[in-house]
Amino acid sequence: MKTKILLDESRIPKQWYNIIPDMPGKLAPVIHPGTLKPVTPEDLLPIFPMPIIEQEVSPNRWIDIPDEVRNVYKLWRPSPMFRAERLEKLLGTPAKIYYKYEGVSPAGSHKPNSAIPQAYFNKIAGTKRLATETGAGQWGASLAFACQMFGLECTIYMVKVSFTQKPYRKSMMQLWGGDVIASPSNRTEAGRSILAKDPDSNGSLGIAISEAVEDAIGREDTCYALGSVLNHVCLHQTVIGLEAKEQMAIAGDYPDVVIACHGGGSNFAGMGFPFVADKIAGKNIRILAVEPTSCPTLTKGVYDFDYGDTAKMALISKMYTLGHDFMPPGIHAGGLRYHGASPLVSQLVHEGVVEARSVLQMASFEAAVQFARTEGIIPAPESSHAIRGAIDEALMAKEEGKEKVILFNLSGHGHLDMAAYDAYFAGMLEDYEYPEEAIRESLARLPKVSL
Amino acid sequence: MKTKILLDESRIPKQWYNIIPDMPGKLAPVIHPGTLKPVTPEDLLPIFPMPIIEQEVSPNRWIDIPDEVRNVYKLWRPSPMFRAERLEKLLGTPAKIYYKYEGVSPAGSHKPNSAIPQAYFNKIAGTKRLATETGAGQWGASLAFACQMFGLECTIYMVKVSFTQKPYRKSMMQLWGGDVIASPSNRTEAGRSILAKDPDSNGSLGIAISEAVEDAIGREDTCYALGSVLNHVCLHQTVIGLEAKEQMAIAGDYPDVVIACHGGGSNFAGMGFPFVADKIAGKNIRILAVEPTSCPTLTKGVYDFDYGDTAKMALISKMYTLGHDFMPPGIHAGGLRYHGASPLVSQLVHEGVVEARSVLQMASFEAAVQFARTEGIIPAPESSHAIRGAIDEALMAKEEGKEKVILFNLSGHGHLDMAAYDAYFAGMLEDYEYPEEAIRESLARLPKVSL
Numbered sequence: 039m040k041t042k043i044l045l046d047e048s049r050i051p052k053q054w055y056n057i058i059p060d061m062p063g064k065l066a067p068v069i070h071p072g073t074l075k076p077v078t079p080e081d082l083l084p085i086f087p088m089p090i091i092e093q094e095v096s097p098n099r100w101i102d103i104p105d106e107v108r109n110v111y112k113l114w115r116p117s118p119m120f121r122a123e124r125l126e127k128l129l130g131t132p133a134k135i136y137y138k139y140e141g142v143s144p145a146g147s148h149k150p151n152s153a154i155p156q157a158y159f160n161k162i163a164g165t166k167r168l169a170t171e172t173g174a175g176q177w178g179a180s181l182a183f184a185c186q187m188f189g190l191e192c193t194i195y196m197v198k199v200s201f202t203q204k205p206y207r208k209s210m211m212q213l214w215g216g217d218v219i220a221s222p223s224n225r226t227e228a229g230r231s232i233l234a235k236d237p238d239s240n241g242s243l244g245i246a247i248s249e250a251v252e253d254a255i256g257r258e259d260t261c262y263a264l265g266s267v268l269n270h271v272c273l274h275q276t277v278i279g280l281e282a283k284e285q286m287a288i289a290g291d292y293p294d295v296v297i298a299c300h301g302g303g304s305n306f307a308g309m310g311f312p313f314v315a316d317k318i319a320g321k322n323i324r325i326l327a328v329e330p331t332s333c334p335t336l337t338k339g340v341y342d343f344d345y346g347d348t349a350k351m352a353l354i355s356k357m358y359t360l361g362h363d364f365m366p367p368g369i370h371a372g373g374l375r376y377h378g379a380s381p382l383v384s385q386l387v388h389e390g391v392v393e394a395r396s397v398l399q400m401a402s403f404e405a406a407v408q409f410a411r412t413e414g415i416i417p418a419p420e421s422s423h424a425i426r427g428a429i430d431e432a433l434m435a436k437e438e439g440k441e442k443v444i445l446f447n448l449s450g451h452g453h454l455d456m457a458a459y460d461a462y463f464a465g466m467l468e469d470y471e472y473p474e475e476a477i478r479e480s481l482a483r484l485p486k487v488s489l
Numbered sequence: 490m491k492t493k494i495l496l497d498e499s500r501i502p503k504q505w506y507n508i509i510p511d512m513p514g515k516l517a518p519v520i521h522p523g524t525l526k527p528v529t530p531e532d533l534l535p536i537f538p539m540p541i542i543e544q545e546v547s548p549n550r551w552i553d554i555p556d557e558v559r560n561v562y563k564l565w566r567p568s569p570m571f572r573a574e575r576l577e578k579l580l581g582t583p584a585k586i587y588y589k590y591e592g593v594s595p596a597g598s599h600k601p602n603s604a605i606p607q608a609y610f611n612k613i614a615g616t617k618r619l620a621t622e623t624g625a626g627q628w629g630a631s632l633a634f635a636c637q638m639f640g641l642e643c644t645i646y647m648v649k650v651s652f653t654q655k656p657y658r659k660s661m662m663q664l665w666g667g668d669v670i671a672s673p674s675n676r677t678e679a680g681r682s683i684l685a686k687d688p689d690s691n692g693s694l695g696i697a698i699s700e701a702v703e704d705a706i707g708r709e710d711t712c713y714a715l716g717s718v719l720n721h722v723c724l725h726q727t728v729i730g731l732e733a734k735e736q737m738a739i740a741g742d743y744p745d746v747v748i749a750c751h752g753g754g755s756n757f758a759g760m761g762f763p764f765v766a767d768k769i770a771g772k773n774i775r776i777l778a779v780e781p782t783s784c785p786t787l788t789k790g791v792y793d794f795d796y797g798d799t800a801k802m803a804l805i806s807k808m809y810t811l812g813h814d815f816m817p818p819g820i821h822a823g824g825l826r827y828h829g830a831s832p833l834v835s836q837l838v839h840e841g842v843v844e845a846r847s848v849l850q851m852a853s854f855e856a857a858v859q860f861a862r863t864e865g866i867i868p869a870p871e872s873s874h875a876i877r878g879a880i881d882e883a884l885m886a887k888e889e890g891k892e893k894v895i896l897f898n899l900s901g902h903g904h905l906d907m908a909a910y911d912a913y914f915a916g917m918l919e920d921y922e923y924p925e926e927a928i929r930e931s932l933a934r935l936p937k938v939s940l
Contacts, residue, residue, distance in 0.1 A: 041563035044495045112492035113571075113865045120564075124638075142593065144865030146904065186862050187575075206907035212914050213861050410664050411637050414564045414595030453597065453904035456657035463663050 045116035066356035087163030119285035124412035133435035147450030149180035152274035157184035167191040171246030174372035175207025177265030182216030198241035244348025266302025275308025293445035299423035300327035303380025309447035328427035332470035333366035336394035361480025367470035370458035418450035496567035517807035538614030570736035575863035584886035598901030600631035603725035608635035618642040622697030625823035626658025628716030633667030646672040649692035695799025717753025726759025744896035750874035751778035754831025760898035779878035783921035784817035787845035812931025818921035821909035869901035
């Protein structure tokens with residue numbers, strides 16, 4: 039039995055898996071936030087380059103990964119897969135637990151899997167500069183790194199409270215040549231109007247998105263890039279699951295359940311979609327998304343049309359949502375604090391193909407500590423939700439006395455999240471229960487889309 | 490051509506390479522700090538378990554790596570080797586640059602390579618608890634992780650200024666179950682006597698060593714562990730160079746020059762000694778240690794007997810030294826701020842087998858930024874000294890129009906050192922020139938050893 043299963047770089051997938059042609063049911067249209075009518079590809083051209091727009095709506099099951107992208111992927115891909123023997127032993131479970139580790143990328147998470155192709159396709163489409171937003175900084179760092187690889191400029195609107203309180207992700211972006219701006223800023227109309235009302239505004243992801251989109255629309259040489267939710271982001275991330283299938287085959291196993299944490303959906307889609315394809319083709323497999331109880335989009339949201347951002351500038355999609363102005367509690371898993379979800383993941387949940395479950399913050403940290411003390415790797419707070427899911431599945435298998443094969447995605451390391459572990463050990467962390475009242479209120483403000 | 494060369498876990502070396510039988514010249518004896526006479530193995534028993542003492546003086550060229558140690562190594566070993574194509578291109582050099590990356594270990598550096606066997610051999614010798622010191626925290630974190638793997642308790646005396654100012658390494662140690670104590674502490678006589686004189690003492694590595702040694706001597710169930718300098722630590726680290734030789738063979742190359750940074754000598758020895766063996770056997774190869782100009786042990790120190798610590802409680806070895814009470818300037822490469830050097834490395838430098846070179850802090854950060862922007866990985870400030878050495882060799886090759894194969898050890902990542910990059914980009918870093926006067930003064934206080 040192997041502890042870790044490595045693949046040679048020649049085994050990096052040559053195509054991404056596009057789930058669109060395999061989706062159960064028809065895709066809902068994407069709605070323009072101004073007209074409340076379905077968008078056309080032309081509507082998107084001021085924001086995205088044509089190759090990305092084509093991927094967003096492509097009916098082709100397999101989409102070629104350009105050599106230029108694979109060459110950069112080689113800096114860390116294929117990512118390793120591990121058998122968590124020490125964790126199994128601690129739990130005393132008959133289950134086998136495997137995990138795929140995406141923290142080996144330069145930015146420390148799965149995010150560069152999409153940042154690299156987004157930078158590349160922008161480059162070949164003639165874009166000179168990308169604008170994006172970032173909360174805690176994982177996506178901003180990944181895009182700065184990607185732009186550095188292809189000689190693009192990169193401007194990142196970083197939520198001011200993170201810019202001030204989490205300087206290390208900012209330093210990473212600068213190290214990779216990114217221009218990092220505290221948002222709200224004076225650079226955009228959106229930023230200026232917020233600052234006029236509140237000069238000390240701490241900012242929000244919603245405001246930062248508005249600034250980045252305005253920046254991209256306002257400059258001919260600039261496009262916008264998003265790190266999750268959209269179809270093309272899910273597409274790029276499928277390298278995770280495609281490699282995982284090959285590694286499971288080498289291990290001589292096939293998973294009974296595949297688990298990933300869920301925020302906007304990108305790492306979940308990346309690990310899950312290639313296995314969803316198997317399930318749709320008839321395989322007996324469960325695919326489980328784990329989200330925080332404090333931001334329970336898939337488990338407590340409604341499946342309806344809503345804006346992608348708080349400021350109502352982003353596209354309207356049919357998805358599970360808690361309402362575009364729902365403000366999740368300040369859990370440490372910042373990457374899971376999103377009111378909506380990938381439309382593709384949402385539809386799969388709605389159709390009963392994908393399961394969802396929520397876990398509390400303390401339970402996720404407890405799982406993270408068990409994991410770090412057995413497997414060594416320090417997980418990101420986001421990824422710890424997947425670990426919690428895997429441990430719970432393994433404990434159920436123990437109760438039932440069932441051998442079961444569990445595979446989860448460890449989407450990133452927690453080296454820049456040690457303050458959260460500090461707070462956990464100091465007894466300063468708390469559980470945020472399901473914020474029922476706030477969600478009810480924000481759900482009353484969904485847009486009225488009639489098709 | 491491959492970007493990275495991976496080895497299957499079955500290729501983790503089965504034996505460490507012990508350079509002692511191949512050393513040019515006779516080894517100088519190690520001197521007891523109390524008696525100023527050569528130590529016997531029995532003198533060391535209150536501090537180290539017998540298997541470690543045997544390794545310290547072993548005349549055998551190859552020493553078996555127990556399966557229990559290899560099984561933990563599998564969590565990250567064999568570490569990857571990369572060809573730095575993007576860096577070569579940026580430099581416009583005809584040289585090929587390869588690097589071995591040790592930052593993939595759970596603790597983020599090469600340190601667990603020795604922490605794991607030290608914990609294991611203590612375990613089988615009946616030790617229940619290990620005591621050690623740590624400065625910035627790399628070694629303390631590695632030993633906490635190692636003790637967690639083998640069910641030992643671990644107490645780490647952490648220099649108080651780091652304990653307060655660098656909380657994240659402390660959090661790592663706690664996450665892995667370590668008991669971290671700010672030094673000077675009330676737990677030891679050494680600590681109490683310092684605190685009596687200065688209750689606000691910030692501590693020093695010298696004091697922390699004294700506390701850890703006193704702790705180990707005072708408790709029957711406890712031994713002491715050191716992360717560098719000693720022969721057995723160099724021995725354990727040779728897995729780096731042994732794997733590197735196999736990976737170079739797969740790449741179809743052999744290095745003209747092998748480079749590593751040098752603090753106490755452990756990562757340098759780990760990468761360098763297996764290639765020193767080739768050199769002693771007649772191969773035409775250069776082996777280069779790169780140290781900071783502000784702490785120029787190998788390039789400006791004297792080759793003489795000196796204490797391993799400031800407090801004169803540690804053993805006296807013949808080595809390159811700047812004087813045991815030399816206090817290096819506060820560079821960010823904390824792991825290279827040591828007054829002495831491994832006796833084995835020192836002797837090899839003295840005999841002309843190994844070269845040494847010093848670089849300034851700003852030049853090392855400049856190299857780190859070039860590296861991060863081409864290869865992606867964010868290097869630790871210590872490892873950046875090796876990168877500087879490699880870049881300089883590549884630029885020389887360019888000037889000479891010579892194809893040259895360069896191999897260096899990237900001993901760790903810089904995720905917990907982003908504050909140093911912040912300072913660099915903010916223009917707050919400075920160069921510390923060669924501290925000639927301070928070194929002259931401290932060298933006047935070497936112990937008088939007559940054999």
